[in-house]
Amino acid sequence: MKKTIKIFSIVLILILGLSIFTSCSGPFVIPSDRPIEDNNDDSNNGTNNNIDDKNYQIEDEDAQNYTATDIANMLAKAIKGAIEIEVSFSSLTVSGTSSGSGFLIGKMSDDDPVFVTNYHVIQSALEKNTTYEILIKLADKADYYSKPAEIIGYDADMDIAVLTLDKEISDIDERILEWGNSKAVYRGQEVYAIGNALGYQTSITQGIVGIAEEIFFYDDNDTKDIENDDIYKHVIRHDASINSGNSGGMLINNNGEVIGINSYGYLSNITEIIGDDQSRTDYYTNAENMSLAIPSNLARAVYEYVMINYDSTQVIDASVAREDFNDVLRVIDVSLDENEESNILKVTQPISNLGLLKGDIILEVNGISIDDMFFDNTQIISPSVILELGYYYNKSAANQSQLIIKVLRNQTEREILTGYYLATDNLPVWYDELGYEAA
Secondary structure, rough: HHHHHHHHHHHHHHHHHHHHHHHHHOOOOOOOOOOOOOOEEEOOOOEEEEOOOOHHHOOOOOOOOOOHHHHHHHHHHHHEEEEEEEEEEEEOOOEEEEEEEEEEEEEEEOOOOEEEOOOOHHHHHHHHOOOEHHHHHEEOOOOOOOOOOEEEEOOOOOOEEEEEEOOOOOOHHHHHOOOOOOHHHHOOOOOEEEEEEEHHOEEEEEEEEEEEEEEEEEEEOOOOOHHHEEEEEEEEEOOOOOOOOOOEEEOOOOOOOOEEEEEEEEEEEEEEEEOOOOOOOOOOEEEEEEEEEEEHHHHHHHHHHHHOHHHOOOOEHHHHHHHHHOOOHHEEEEEEEOOOOEEEEEEEEOOEEEEHHOOEEEEEEEEEEEEOOOOOOOOOOOOHHHHHHHHOEOOOOOOOOOOEEEEOOOOOOEHHHHHHHHOOOOOOHHHHOOOOOOO
């Protein structure tokens, strides 16, 4: 009996298998709504009936388009030039670690990479009697380089530092970012902040420029009655989110050009009433979506001064270049002319180093009109051009390219020969680009 059941089971399995094979061996039919590819030439008419691969696609209204936008491609390229920075330091009194951001902007004569970041990111490494290590990681790579980076120059008050690394990067030319012209920044311009936010790896945030030119100052030692310890900075204000760790990271435009270096959020001075007796307390708080960036032209001036003067023997303090030009940030008033047609720069205190007197109205710098120094004359302008040129001019340069400022003094136009001469082979690139179109 068991043998009969076993033979019956085998026969049943063979019948089922034959049925399945027969159903699968029929012709494969292409649905009528799909094109049929014909790889044969039509010998009758000499035409090729091949159908382009791009047309042979299943149309599905639920399918996603994975093509990257131009902006996404630009950001993907820019992030290859972004770096994450980790600083470890130790002294007799304190030790710790901190993180920050930066970007690859050039290379040394031996092709070693050169980076720009904020001075305050690496400040602890420059304290006396401090041992330190600065490690750098490219934003699209997994690990930090084992070799520490080296500080080659800085300007503390302008919050810019320049680093290099004794390491060959095989695709360095593809990673080096381009400087943009921060005089072409305008209100409402789209910008992107790239940086190592909170030390949680490199991220991107988007925003717009709120104020293209702003003189920002704060009391360095919290002594409001002493004016001389105030720190004045020229900044771009935007609303792309930045957090701790973003410091030193790039602010870029839609072309992927660096137009600023993100430094800090806006600190607002808050007066609060405490208790029923109306006692008061003052404190500073971070204002939301009010981020500040050092303009690229200023950062570039520091960078180029360092690169020209560095000789591998000592770290360059670039602040010595602009010492005689510092006062322009605190003594020049911005206002409208009497016809309210354009902005003017008016000297409110004498600047003896540059031969400027109280009441002078600055009309031109090296033959370029004040109104031509910015994208348009509807935005508030600042004397930042003069400060930036300080890194390129000095009194001992042996050439005839003198810094000349034209002013209106007592209703008479005068050319002021400052006595400062161009110390480099050429004017900075961004200066030659004044009178440009916005990017």
